[in-house]
Amino acid sequence: MTLSKYCASGNDFLIFHTFLKKDYSEFAIKYCNRFYGIGADGLVVLLPLSDDNIYYRWDFYNSDGSKANMCGNASRAVSLYAYNNHIAPLKHSFVSDSGIINTSIEEIIDNKQAIVQSKLGKYDIKGTFSETIDGINYTFHNIYMTIPHIICKTSSEEEFNKLSSNIALLSTLRHKHNANVNIAFMENNNIYYCTYERGVEGITQACGTGACAVYVAYQMLDRTINLIPPSKEILQVSHKSDEIYFAGLVSKVCDCILS
Numbered sequence: 001m002t003l004s005k006y007c008a009s010g011n012d013f014l015i016f017h018t019f020l021k022k023d024y025s026e027f028a029i030k031y032c033n034r035f036y037g038i039g040a041d042g043l044v045v046l047l048p049l050s051d052d053n054i055y056y057r058w059d060f061y062n063s064d065g066s067k068a069n070m071c072g073n074a075s076r077a078v079s080l081y082a083y084n085n086h087i088a089p090l091k092h093s094f095v096s097d098s099g100i101i102n103t104s105i106e107e108i109i110d111n112k113q114a115i116v117q118s119k120l121g122k123y124d125i126k127g128t129f130s131e132t133i134d135g136i137n138y139t140f141h142n143i144y145m146t147i148p149h150i151i152c153k154t155s156s157e158e159e160f161n162k163l164s165s166n167i168a169l170l171s172t173l174r175h176k177h178n179a180n181v182n183i184a185f186m187e188n189n190n191i192y193y194c195t196y197e198r199g200v201e202g203i204t205q206a207c208g209t210g211a212c213a214v215y216v217a218y219q220m221l222d223r224t225i226n227l228i229p230p231s232k233e234i235l236q237v238s239h240k241s242d243e244i245y246f247a248g249l250v251s252k253v254c255d256c257i258l259s
Contacts, residue, residue: 001016001257001258002016002255002256002257002258003015003016003031003038003255003256003258004016004081004252004254004255004256005038005040005252005253005254005255005256006077006078006080006081006250006251006252006253007077007250007251007253008073008074008076008077008116008206008208008248008249008250008251009073009076009205009206009208009229009231009233009234009235009248009249009250010204010205010206010229010230010231010232010233011041011071011073011074011077011204011205011206011207011208011231012039012040012041012205012253013040013041013042013043013044013071013073013074013077013078014028014031014032014038014040014042014043014044014256015043015044015045015046015077015078015081016044016045016046017045017046017047017048017056017082017085017087018045018046018047019047019048021047021059024043024045024059024061025061025065025066025067026065027043027061028042028043028061028062028063028064028065029063029064029065031043031258032061032062032063033063038256040063041062041063041197041200041204042060042061042062042063042068042071042074042199042200043060043061043063044058044059044060044061044074044077044078044081045058045059045060045061046058046078046081046082046087046094047059048087049095053093054093054094054095054100055082055087055088055092055093055094056082056087056088056094056095057094057095057096058078058094058095058096060074060096060097062197062198062199062200063199063200064199064200064201066198066199067097068097068147068198068199069096069097069098069146069147070096070097070098070101070120070146070147070209071208071209072118072120072145072146072207072208072209072210072211072212072246073206073207073208073248074208075094075096075101075103075118075120075208076103076116076117076118076208076247076248076250077116077250078094078103079092079094079103079104079105079116079118079250080105080114080116080250080252081252082094083105084252090104090105091103091104091105096146098146098147099121101118101119101120102118102119103116103117103118103119104116104117104118106247109249112251112252113249113250113251113252114249114250115247115248115249115250116247116248116249116250117245117246117247118208118245118246118247119243119244119245120145120146120208120209120212120243120244120245120246121146121243121244122242122243122244123143123144123145123212123213123216123244124143124144124145125141125142125143125216126142126143126144127141127142128140128141128142129142131152131173133163133169138152138163139152139153140152140173141153141216141217142177142179143213143216143217145209145210145212145213145216145244146209147179147180147198147209148177148178148179148180149179149180149181149182149195149209149210149213149214150173150177150179150180150181150182151182151183151184151213151214151217152181152182152183152184153184153185153186153217153218154183154184154185155185156185157185157187157192159185160183160184160185160192163183164183164194164203167196167202167203170183170196170203171196171201173196174196174198174201178198179198180195180196180197180198180207180209180210180213181195181196182194182195182196182207182210182213182214182217184214184217184218186218189223189225189226190225190226190227190228191214191215191218191225191226191227191228192228193210193211193214193227193228193229194229194230195207195210195229197210203230204229204230205229205230205231206229206230206231206233206235206248207229208235208246208248210229211227211229211235211237211246212237212244212246214227215227215237215239215244215246216244221239222239223238224236224237224238225237225238227246233248233249234248235247235248236248
């Protein structure tokens, strides 16, 4: 059996395709482990479909074995994997538990790298709430972007660094609100952000749905904004026809043959 490892702007995934649909939770736990496995933020299983317009469906597992409806960066990684393995063309759609996802390989850089865009669709602004942290009252935006996210927009780089480095706080907020937690800071036309992700239970190098949720929280839908995650690989997020798109680099890391 061969597992392929792809990285989308710092978010890494193990991917394979099969006709056998089953629960791969334990498989995800074993091989996503960074010490005793291959190491990844998640596992994606492609199940081919015989549909003229939809090329496959996926099952997505976080590294802890839990399933998730959607993962933005994984949608870009799996798009390049499907193209490289002759499963789908440059522009195609697939089915996730959040519905149909449309992806497009915008630019092939070489045989291992490409710029890939995904359309995440409509968002839902659930409102705001307040949290008092170290005696300071912070406003959090509650936004559903295929999965739930809460976002805190900080007013300075110092504040951003302080909150984003407080892992105990982020974990508490993640469990309290059952959502991914995003801390953000805007400077010029760039938004720096980090995401504490459910299922990974830590800050990932990038989060696609998180980048899009942060973009919505800043209410700058009339322009394309650079979102910069901890990996420093830029994600470009835009708003077209009432839907959110985002694009960035996807790299094939390697193929791993399991004995």
